[in-house]
Amino acid sequence: MVRANDGTPVVVDCPEADGFKLTPERLAAAITARTRWVVLNTPGNPTGSAYTPAELHALARVLLEHPQVRVLTDEIYDEIWYRDEDAPSLAAVEPRLSERVFLTNGVSKTYAMTGWRIGYGVGPADLVTAINTLQSQTSSCPSSVSQAAAAAALTGPQDFVRETVRVYRARRDATVKLVNDIPGLSCTVPDGGFYLLVNCQETIGQFTPSGNRIQNDEDFARHLLDSRQVAVIHGAAYGAPGYFRISFATSTDVLTEACARIATACADLSSAPSTVPSV
Numbered sequence: 001m002v003r004a005n006d007g008t009p010v011v012v013d014c015p016e017a018d019g020f021k022l023t024p025e026r027l028a029a030a031i032t033a034r035t036r037w038v039v040l041n042t043p044g045n046p047t048g049s050a051y052t053p054a055e056l057h058a059l060a061r062v063l064l065e066h067p068q069v070r071v072l073t074d075e076i077y078d079e080i081w082y083r084d085e086d087a088p089s090l091a092a093v094e095p096r097l098s099e100r101v102f103l104t105n106g107v108s109k110t111y112a113m114t115g116w117r118i119g120y121g122v123g124p125a126d127l128v129t130a131i132n133t134l135q136s137q138t139s140s141c142p143s144s145v146s147q148a149a150a151a152a153a154l155t156g157p158q159d160f161v162r163e164t165v166r167v168y169r170a171r172r173d174a175t176v177k178l179v180n181d182i183p184g185l186s187c188t189v190p191d192g193g194f195y196l197l198v199n200c201q202e203t204i205g206q207f208t209p210s211g212n213r214i215q216n217d218e219d220f221a222r223h224l225l226d227s228r229q230v231a232v233i234h235g236a237a238y239g240a241p242g243y244f245r246i247s248f249a250t251s252t253d254v255l256t257e258a259c260a261r262i263a264t265a266c267a268d269l270s271s272a273p274s275t276v277p278s279v
Helices: 024-030 053-064 095-100 125-136 144-155 159-180 217-228 252-267
Strands: 037-041 070-074 101-106 119-122 195-199 243-247
Touching: 024 053, 053 095, 070 095, 095 101, 119 125, 159 195, 159 252, 217 243, 217 252
Parallel strands: 037 070, 070 101
Antiparallel strands: 101 119, 195 243
16 A cells, blocks of 8 residues: 555564564664654554553654654554553654544444444544545545444444453453464464464474475465364464464354364474375
8 A cells, every 4th residue: 555655665573572563673773764654553463462651652752753754553453452451542642743643443343344344534634634635536435324334333332342342352361372272383462453463483394294394374374274174364464474363253162163173283294294105
């Protein structure tokens, strides 16, 4: 999308050792005089990592030194949140950045309304005016039915959201334990969202029963699908090679069965290709 708008995307590594989060040092090193936007997704997809107010303050201190840089904050998972305090937002944590922040959200995640295709943005009036002008000439507008449904979701009772998050938390905790009990796999506990980013680097280089070598995370994902009919998304699709993503937005029974199949698929791997005895 950046390239489509004549920009040059600069991807900053956020390794597991840093909690899959952008550090002030990495942010400062990536910003140049040509930088115009920083995109910040918290809670994040696919990691589920989220920034604390202190971490956002540290990023804000860097951004305050570069007045030409605006920030696009993707907060669509802000209600699918497992800490006791509310999810912090950059603009609220550092009000001096408020005129440079464009906050995006939507109803797809919190209200399970993915197919309604409703998102929204909050930001400076001049930027919102420009966005409205552009969108009116590209996608015209969201359907009136979708807008009415989104308004009902946002203004109606919110009790079910808290109940949904409670269920998600239980599924998260159960799935994290199941995954971390599988030899060769590991994952951290996400603070938000409904995904696990699972480290499968120990499986790379091993061989399947049919003799195929697992060259990368995509090969491992294909091994899960072909051998045990478990569908996951390989991490390289998110710029995270050596990992794969699990969604726990499904029933506990399905998650338990899926993890059992993944464990079997991992146990099927060996450090050397199997040999077929000659007859």
